Amino acid sequence: IQPSARNPLPNQQFRDLKWGQLNFLHTTDNHGWHAGHLQEPQYSADLGDYISFVSHMRRIADEKNVDLVVVDTGDRAEGNGLWDASDPMGNYTRNFYHQVDVDVLTNGNHELYNGTTATNEFLEMVPYYEGRYVASNVDINMTGEWEPFANRSHKFTTKNLGLRVTSFGFLFNFTGNFYNTNVKPASIVIKEDWFHDAINDQDVDLFMIIGHIDIEDLELGHVLAAIRKVHPTIPVQIFGGHSHIRNFKKYDEKSTALESGRYFETVGFLSIDGLLSKAKDASLGFFRRYIDANRAGYQHHTSTNEETFDTLQGLNLTAKLTQYRAELGLDRLIGCAPQDYTLSKDPYGSPNNWYTFLEKTVLPKVVANEERLGVPRIIFINTGSQRFDVFKGAFTYDTSFIVSPFTSRFRFAQDVPWVHASQLRDYFEDDANPYSYPTLNPLHGEANHPLPPVSNHIYTQAQNQHPLANGRPATVIPGYTTSDDFGTDGDDTVHSEIIWYPSPKVIQGIASFPEDWEVNPPETVDVVFMDFIGWNVAAGLNEIAGREEWRVTDFKPYMEGEDTMTKLLLEYVRDEWKHDCV
Numbered sequence: 306i307q308p309s310a311r312n313p314l315p316n317q318q319f320r321d322l323k324w325g326q327l328n329f330l331h332t333t334d335n336h337g338w339h340a341g342h343l344q345e346p347q348y349s350a351d352l353g354d355y356i357s358f359v360s361h362m363r364r365i366a367d368e369k370n371v372d373l374v375v376v377d378t379g380d381r382a383e384g385n386g387l388w389d390a391s392d393p394m395g396n397y398t399r400n401f402y403h404q405v406d407v408d409v410l411t412n413g414n415h416e417l418y419n420g421t422t423a424t425n426e427f428l429e430m431v432p433y434y435e436g437r438y439v440a441s442n443v444d445i446n447m448t449g450e451w452e453p454f455a456n457r458s459h460k461f462t463t464k465n466l467g468l469r470v471t472s473f474g475f476l477f478n479f480t481g482n483f484y485n486t487n488v489k490p491a492s493i494v495i496k497e498d499w500f501h502d503a504i505n506d507q508d509v510d511l512f513m514i515i516g517h518i519d520i521e522d523l524e525l526g527h528v529l530a531a532i533r534k535v536h537p538t539i540p541v542q543i544f545g546g547h548s549h550i551r552n553f554k555k556y557d558e559k560s561t562a563l564e565s566g567r568y569f570e571t572v573g574f575l576s577i578d579g580l581l582s583k584a585k586d587a588s589l590g591f592f593r594r595y596i597d598a599n600r601a602g603y604q605h606h607t608s609t610n611e612e613t614f615d616t617l618q619g620l621n622l623t624a625k626l627t628q629y630r631a632e633l634g635l636d637r638l639i640g641c642a643p644q645d646y647t648l649s650k651d652p653y654g655s656p657n658n659w660y661t662f663l664e665k666t667v668l669p670k671v672v673a674n675e676e677r678l679g680v681p682r683i684i685f686i687n688t689g690s691q692r693f694d695v696f697k698g699a700f701t702y703d704t705s706f707i708v709s710p711f712t713s714r715f716r717f718a719q720d721v722p723w724v725h726a727s728q729l730r731d732y733f734e735d736d737a738n739p740y741s742y743p744t745l746n747p748l749h750g751e752a753n754h755p756l757p758p759v760s761n762h763i764y765t766q767a768q769n770q771h772p773l774a775n776g777r778p779a780t781v782i783p784g785y786t787t788s789d790d791f792g793t794d795g796d797d798t799v800h801s802e803i804i805w806y807p808s809p810k811v812i813q814g815i816a817s818f819p820e821d822w823e824v825n826p827p828e829t830v831d832v833v834f835m836d837f838i839g840w841n842v843a844a845g846l847n848e849i850a851g852r853e854e855w856r857v858t859d860f861k862p863y864m865e866g867e868d869t870m871t872k873l874l875l876e877y878v879r880d881e882w883k884h885d886c887v
């Protein structure tokens with residue numbers, strides 16, 4: 306079979322799904338990628354395709370007389386033009402997302418950074434779901450009084466087997482939210498009366514925690530322990546997120562957790578068998594798969610094909626998504642990237658590494674204040690602010706949001722002694738601040754290869770042939786090769802391994818330094834940084850100087866006008882990269 310526009314991925318080698326009595330589909334950290342990955346066939350399914358997939362999965366569940374529960378664990382917001390380019394942000398997404406037949410959902414931190422986003426989530430999304438939107442530890446202040454952001458818990462009975470499920474929605478202990486919301490640590494919330502009432506309910510067959518929390522996070526352990534105190538053997542199924550990885554963890558014989566990646570690349574599948582046994586010591590069978598989000602895979606797992614896969618609703622949404630992208634002007638060509646730049650597929654320091662390119666070339670040029678042009682400056686941005694690789698070729702308006710979506714502004718500390726400023730970078734690297742610097746490496750910050758790069762290029766068919774049942778060779782391309790508590794067979798598609806390299810927490814550009822600065826450094830410099838890390842800069846300068854000299858409120862804007870990294874990047878690409886992508 307030759308690749309075609311409708312089926313760009315023929316001949317993949319799949320691992321099948323194993324259905325149980327209770328089955329789940331899980332998405333997390335979609336970050337606005339609901340039109341799919343336009344430059345990566347492996348993740349090219351859009352939300353319309355997902356709607357068709359869910360509909361077939363529900364049909365199959367009915368045919369098997371088992372149940373399917375569909376969940377999403379937040380961070381639907383920020384990271385793609387489809388979300389970020391509208392005013393207010395998320396305007397389109399909030400309108401089309403609820404077409405997905407979701408059973409239970411919760412919010413992530415990205416629904417709460419911006420006050421308007423949080424308000425609109427509360428006013429437009431939460432009511433739509435009539436209680437199925439759960440937020441066990443988030444409050445909002447709309448009227449001068451704090452009130453629950455959404456339902457604290459949601460109990461429902463499954464359609465076919467009549468299983469009684471009580472679900473909770475927990476956000477990690479997030480402190481960067483806008484002041485119209487409040488996030489309580491899970492360890493506090495589990496002492497609240499409503500939680501005790503919910504877990505003391507004896508008419509429950511399974512507890513489900515949908516968390517915007519890394520499944521290794523201790524906060525989840527607190528919630529599980531609280532439930533276990535009351536119900537030592539009841540099944541507890543956890544779905545996590547936030548760290549953008551595929552992962553699966555077995556907590557005890559009746560409790561596991563699944564985390565399903567990022568950016569609408571992954572649909573997690575989990576099944577549980579043995580739930581109907583009345584015996585207390587009956588064992589459960591758990592099964593997990595990470596499904597690559599593309600039509601070929603969706604069709605494989607639902608035994609459909611190009612003729613039978615699409616539902617009318619799915620097709621309509623796909624058409625609408627194209628229309629919305631056009632209305633937002635997302636395909637507008639800004640310039641042509643001369644090569645690929647990666648966040649972590651090339652080591653920091655390599656000319657193919659995006660952070661290295663930013664540090665050496667982009668930041669010194671675009672982060673400039675006309676009135677202080679001659680003053681030496683060091684420019685810091687947190688690496689977590691850069692979200693995705695740049696591919697060689699068309700760099701569109703959309704790409705600017707995909708790569709650098711956040712609306713942080715540049716601020717500065719004026720005339721900082723060089724002896725202090727020069728130590729900041731090491732300070733950041735050693736700082737244990739848990740939320741300012743996440744890692745976007747799907748391996749959760751741990752490089753899987755400390756050595757210089759070997760080939761990261763697409764493997765050819767000749768190099769990697771896996772026999773299919775019908776004798777045709779399978780195409781193996783680089784992708785997820787997940788290792789979790791159940792082993793290395795979780796990914797639904799056989800991939801060759803991608804090598805991931807670690808990134809620093811913060812990168813540093815320098816500009817307007819004298820040529821001989823390494824021997825004759827300037828007495829003072831301007832320290833310029835994204836305001837997202839303003840608190841860390843103040844803390845760092847104070848610690849290095851050994852006195853409380855800086856407060857966040859002392860830092861002034863560095864540039865006039867719209868100086869978000871998104872806009873500055875657009876300007877750089879428009880001015881420096883060719884406009885003819887041949």
Ligand SMILES: Nc1ccn([C@@H]2O[C@H](COP(=O)(O)O)[C@@H](O)[C@H]2O)c(=O)n1
Pocket residue numbers: 334380413414415418547548549687688689690691711712713740741742743837
């Ligand atoms: N204005 C912002 C907001 C967030 N970040 C970075 O994103 C991280 C959180 O992203 P998740 O998808 O993992 O929740 C945060 O820790 C920052 O690194 C940012 O840079 N600016």
Ligand SMILES: [Zn+2]
Pocket residue numbers: 334336380413547548549
């Ligand atoms: Zn996220």
Ligand SMILES: [Zn+2]
Pocket residue numbers: 380413414415517546547548
């Ligand atoms: Zn998050």
